[in-house]
Structures are given as structure tokens and as C-alpha cells.
Amino acid sequence: MMRFVSTTLLTLSVVACGGSSLPPAKVADTQSSISAAAAVGADQNPQAALHLKMARDQLKQAQDLLADGKDDQAKLVLERADADAEVALMITREAEASANVKKTQGDVQALQNRTP
């Protein structure tokens, strides 16, 4: 009896491993990318917010696919989520940098105007 149980558990675990080839760290990485984008304020930038929403939706979709054992598709969808999170982050940073440049250039102009 014990031998049967052990064999069954071993078989099940082999099957499980084969069905879930995606390491859990991958999901965590995507979650980190999304958090990083949110942390820089991507939700406040309309264009970045759109990408962030797509990233979150795709993360959810990937988790659903994982739950359904569709690991290969989940992996691809996670990549998409990652790519959107990266774009959201970069759009936010670029907007901030662009605003900083405009401000500094404005400051330079103001100094220029003060020059007798």
C-alpha cells in the first residue's frame, strides 16, 4: 500500500512539474516591474497609465493561464506584461525629465532676462 502511495505521489509531482515549467520568480519579476512603474507615478501620466493597466490586465491573464496549466501561453503573456510595465516606467521618467529640462531652460531664460 505504502509503495503504491509513494509511486502515485512521485508520478503526480513529475506531472505537475512538467505542466508548470514557468518558475514562480517570473511572475514576481513582472509584479516588481509593475510596482516600479507605479512607484514613479505612472498612474498619473495618461499614456503611461494605459500601459500600466495593460500590464496589470496581462499579469492577471497570465495568472489565470497558469492556473489553467497553460504555462507556455502564460509565459508569453507575462513577457507582454513586462514589456508594457517597462514602457509605462520609461514614459513616466521621460515626461519628468522633459519637464525638468523645460523648467531649467526657463530658469536659464529668466537669468538671461536679468542680465543687464
Added chain:
Amino acid sequence: MKLTQLLCPLTLLAAFGCAATGPSPELIDARRAYDSARQSEAATYSPDKLLTAKQALERAESAHADDAGSFEEKSLAYVAQRKAQYASVYGMYEKDRRDQAEAQQAYRDKQDLLRRNAVQQATEAQRSLAATWDNLSSARKEIAAQQTQIQKSQAELDAEKQARAKAEQSAAAALASLSKIAQVKEEQRGVVITLDGQVLFVTGKAELLPIARDRLNEVAKSLKELDDDKLVSIEGFTDSRGADDMNLKLSQDRANTVRDYLASQGVKAEKLRAIGRGEASPVASNDTPEGRANNRRVEIVIQSSAQAAAGLSSAKR
């Protein structure tokens, strides 16, 4: 079976196959995005990100070649499109950072310039202030010198005033002592010292009696005490006896004698003026011996310049 009959279904199959292997909309978007990224700032500022985008596109192309229209192709194309977009935005971001660095440098340069200008202006202002201060110091010194001069002048004035007061006192004292030997009166034409003719001259002559010299010495002493601006008019008078012209000449001679004597005793000659009035302006009746005695006289009139001028004009009248 002819070859054409065999090829026709194959061609159709191939044509069908080609239609089925066309790129997905995602792949078309990815290619466009990559082309756009290549022409963006990414080419200059983020070539590594552009390379990543290219590799992502190649993966999508490969997936398309392997299994056109597959979920994998669409997903990888989607990712490739995002990587290309990321590369473009990253290029802009890098350019922003460089622009920012340049703007900050320009700001610092401008600030330095303004600071240098301000320092220069402050230095010039300081120099100008120093010059003004020097001028002020010079002016102060000048004022102090002028004040000293004024104080000195004031002291001189005071001394002069004191000297004048003293002189006037002396003159008053002298006149007071004169009143013992002569009649002294304050009149509009000046201070008039009247000397009796009888005690001065030999009768009918312009010759001084010995006693007259003592009296005239006293008069001379008083006149020497007078201020420089005083003038002395010596006027001779006779009584009415005798011819008018004789009397006029005698009175003139007597006035001259007195003038000369006073000058010989140290009274400044330029202050002295001798006038003969003859029998004019009697002070008493010529009908009695006493009256005539009073009319024979010499008047010494001490005048200021203004009084002398008035006296002259009245004499001319």
C-alpha cells in the same frame, strides 16, 4: 496527366499557403515601431535598447516563420513593438538628460556671470564710495579750516571791538578832562570844544599866549586818542568890532595857528582842517564886553566822516 494539370492544384495550394502565412497585425505594428525607433533619438542616445528591440523583432519574425499567425508570433510581435517603443522613449529620455545637463551648465555659467558682474559692480561702487568719502574728508577739512579762520576772524573782531571800546573810553576820559579847561558840547555837527579866544591869543593877533600852549597840549592829548575815522575842524571866530575882511582873515590865521600847533604836538595833520568864520555865528551879543569876549573863540569840532561831509555842505551854503 499533363504537367499543367498537376501544377495547377499545387499553385493554388501555394497561393493559399502564402495567404495563410502573412504577418499578423501585431507583427506589422512591431516592424513599423522598429523602423520608427531606428529613425528616432534612440539611434543616437540608446543604441543598446534599439538592439534589444531588433532582437525582439527577430524573435517575432522567427516565430512567424515557424508558425505564422500563432499565439507565439502575436505575443512576441507585441513584445517587439513595446521594446521598439521603449527604445524610442529611452532615446528621448537620454536626450532629455543631456539637455538637462547642458541647461544646468548654462544656468551655472549664467549665475557665475551674474555673480562676477555683481562683484564688479560692488567693487566699482566701493571705489566710487571711497572717492566720495575722500571728497567728503577734503570738504570737512576745508570746512574745519574755514571754521578756524572764522573763529580767528571773530577773535580779531572781538579784539578790535575791545580796542575800539577802550579807545572810546580813553577819548571820553580825555574829553572829560578837557571839560575842565574848555567848554565841551555834543552838537549835531559833532563834539564841540570851545576855547576862549582871550586865553589863546594876543589881542588882535594870531600869536599864541604861553598859557594857550598848556591848554592846547591838553587838547592835542585828547585828539590823539581819537579814532582814525574822526576829523577835526578848527574854526576861528571874532567879535564884530573892526572890518569884516580883517576879522575873517584874523579868524582864519588863528585857526591855522591852532591847527599847526596841534599838528606839532602829534595830532595827524591830515585829520585837521582850519576854517576862519570871522564875526559870523556869534554866541552872544557884541554890544557888551562879556558878549564880545564870548564871541572871540576857537571851536574845535570833532566829527565823524559823515558829519564832516554834512558840515562842509552847510559851510558851502
